[in-house]
Amino acid sequence: MEKIIYMDNAATTSTGKAALDAMIPVLEKDYGNPSSLHQLGQQAADLLADARKRVAACIGAQPDEIYFTSGGTESDNWAITQLALAGAAKGKKHIISTAFEHHAVLHTLKRLEKEGFTVTLLDVHQDGIVRVDELKAAIRPDTCLVTVMYANNEIGTIQPIAEIGAVCREHGIPFHTDAVQAVGHLPIDVQKQNIDLLSMSAHKFHGPKGIGALYCRRGIRLTNFIEGGAQERNRRGGTENLPAICGMAAALEDACAGMEERSKRIAAMRDRIIDEVVQNIPYVRVNGxxxxxxxxxxxxxxxxxxxxxxxxxxxxxxICAxxxxACTSGSLDPSHVLLAIGLPKEIAHGSLRLTLDEENTEEDVDHLLNVxxxxxxxxxxxxxxxxxxxxxNN
Amino acid sequence: MAMGYSEKVRDHFANPRNVGKLENADGIGEVGNAVCGDIMKIYLKIDGDIISDVRFNTFGCGAAIATSSMATEMIKGKPISEALKLTNHAVVEALDGLPPAKLHCSVLAEEAVKAALADYYQKKGLPVPEECAAACSGDCAHCCG
Known part of the structure; x- marks a missing residue:
């Protein structure tokens, strides 16, 4: 088979060796149910507790602040609907978010709007960055939640998360961030950045698919999302996907170790692509x-x-990109992210996203820039x- | 997405037939708009009642390029009367099917051919046949809504 150059790592990543090495023994022999009292069950419970501790440590959280979920989408749905419910119970039904969130957030907010909530979507400007003073101006006495993504999945722009967290803390408003594209790629400390809730997904950092986590700060009441057994401290029923959880913990630790050096190498390839395209191809626009x-x-x-x-x-x-x-979004309109940064539709239709990762090489970039x-x-x-x-023009 | 594209669609996308323009074309038809993400432009050369040559230019997705290519193949060297009977279904069939979200591309291809024929009749000062009437309204919801 001809070599495949994979440059679609924001969609998903390869399953890394760290994840595979952690998962295979669990699949082969640690099949016990962590809720069982016998030794096989307790062995599984130990693995689960260990994975939880390691995931928590990677983002500066405590183990009892981590809830394993099926992925980023579930984490977003859970965080937003539960905080909205808690707000409504206090008569607060206003939510602040941004116009270029992932659909897991935007569609959840749409549903809440139908249920009587008011949603303010902050402008993300041409550069794809939220302005903190505009967030401040949007806060109302009945604001019950601010949810702003950590980094955008299409244009990659990183939001001023710590500043947003500080504003929310000052106003006593819970702050959730969809950090699916950021976890394992950018340094995150939920304490320093005043993040109250955070969504992550393992397959974006070389972990397995179908597993993720929601971080929820102690003291914020999270109601049950899935009713069932006593798993995840009674909050999410269903036997834990232990092999995937162990794979996720290993992949995240691996991603966080040596992040700085790896980022530098990847960013150099990114900048080389952008610089050469801008230099050699007329009528292009870099988004974000x-x-x-x-x-x-x-x-x-x-x-x-x-x-x-x-x-x-x-x-x-x-080359996978x-x-x-519109043709790839499954609707008539091009990406809502590109429209949110003010691109006219006819230009947004011509967008290309390449998302690189440590497995890409300078030779891959050479080939791309050649063709x-x-x-x-x-x-x-x-x-x-x-x-x-x-x-x-003539 | 590429998922669901037949071999024939992939072939016509990778190696589109009859790409280009015709100087002094006898009929030119353009349908679609850039806001919706597809525009097709078809050029016809007509000798007597035979379409002796045809070229296309398309801005659009893989299916838009493949349907343009197939539609031009289907009318090349054929009498006008046959081209007037071209339907989007026939284009889809010839390509071994299209994903449902891409059917509008075949409608555009049919309409581009008919718009080019209408232009030919108009240039000649002849009445435009009824079959040419179904021109793209520019409203994409009309095809894919």
């Missing part, structure tokens, strides 16, 4: 702030062409939009 972005995120619009055909052409060259075009200009000009040559643009 150049500095405050995830080390592996490249997001560029190529005017005059459509993103899906661009990513399919890259696929023919063995993604796009925010990309030709693919773009080939698609532009057959594009009536491009023809029109060139006519107007």
């Amino acid at each position: 702030d150049r500095q405050k972005r995830l080390p592996g995120n490249v997001n560029i619009c190529f005017e005059g062409i459509e993103g899906e055909s661009l990513l399919l052409r890259l696929d023919l060259e063995g 993604s796009s925010g075009s 990309l200009p030709g693919i773009v000009s080939g698609l532009r040559e057959m594009s009536p939009v491009w023809e029109e643009m060139m006519k107007e």
